[in-house]
Amino acid sequence: MKASEIEKTLRDELRRIAPDIEIDDIDQGAELREEFDIDSMDFLTLVTALGKRLKLKMPEADYPKMMSFSDMLGYLQNKAG
């Protein structure tokens, strides 16, 4: 999958979970949970949706690689690209 498609998928799913947050206004290097005000349930919902759409396992042990928006994007592009 193209890098741009993966980014669009991530943006789609974040918008679904946090519709009140403008993705272009966030600090992409800061902690995703802070920037989008999401809790552990929202994060699990996000990982579930991304895992399904991109056909990835996204193990819990990899969560530290998904801390910020840019980390997450890099992780997804690396695994699904």
Next chain:
Amino acid sequence: MSQFLMPSLGADMEAGTLVEWLKKPGETVARGDIIAVVETQKGAIEIEVFEDGVLSAYLIDLGTKVPVGTPLATIQKLGEANPEAPKEVASEKITPTFAKEPAKAVAKSSPTAVPTAITGPPVRGRQRITPAARRQAAQAGIDLATLAPGPDGIISLADLSAPTDRTRAEQPAPMSGMRTAIAAAMSRSKREIPHYYLAHTVDITVAEKFVTKTNKKRAPEQRLLLGALYLKAVARALAKYPEMNGHFIDGVFHGSKATHIGVATNIRSGGLIAPSIHDVEALELDRLMVGLRDLVARVRAGRFRARELSDATITVTSLGDRGVDLLYGVINPPQVAIVGFGTQVERPWVHKGKIERRQTVTVTLAADHRVSDGHRAALFLNAIGKHLQTPETL
């Protein structure tokens, strides 16, 4: 023939607005079917029917706000002869009358009373309003009667953002419906319930390891959260401390055998709500997790079921992983206790005689002193902590 009433969805609810019918006259309904959607201060609530039969007639127009207990429709029981042709029933539709003083009308309303609209369309006819505008108006606490429709005669979102002079003059700073609902319930709680508070810090290293180990080989949709273990530990502990589980109504405590745990859930647009997961004591962790996911997803979407808002027997509130050490809850009446879980913290902790790094959480309890005392409450908090030491048995 029986009547389907506007249900009470919590002690603080006085009225609701019918916004959607999901069954038509003549359709068969079964106990548990969702037949209507009602807009309340807490959002859109799906209303279930409690008997089998046939929906014979609507008694209320869409968009009408009526007090709790008002008949919304008639249900003909199965096998019962229909005494009236549907058309006749429809023509006998009750015409809402309009109260001059809304607050009084609510206070006086009785379940058998002819419906009295609290706020609503002007007498000359029902106001037409788009669903989006209705939702927005309800959230902002705007009285629909104060709105002027657009040139097409329909109130849309645009008409809300350009309030009439009357709206501005009468409602300088309206509290949102959600805030009003929270204010009413919490004020009543602090006025009526003699709260007492306890706190207890628990080592949850074992519970956390159990979650990590369980999730290791699982796909995301099968994973557990520590929060599910918290709920189950509370349900287990309640079995031995029933005075924490139930409702206090008119000076009498009614204990509950079932543990319907209200899960305090944050709403992004502001406020919070605590719909319940039923029979937590009987749910395996995986089933409980499914229920929790479903509940949170529906809260986020702003849609709940009537029963789950009114029948919680205790509430659990959890700050999750971005909060502070501890929180003391305010009891949600008519319940008698609320258990709070602070944010999980890694602390130096004496474990088997040695100082170690351990994961800990501070659990609090606010309970009703009319029903229980600190001694048993302390044992209850200890029991929650003990259950979290054996997560595999939860």
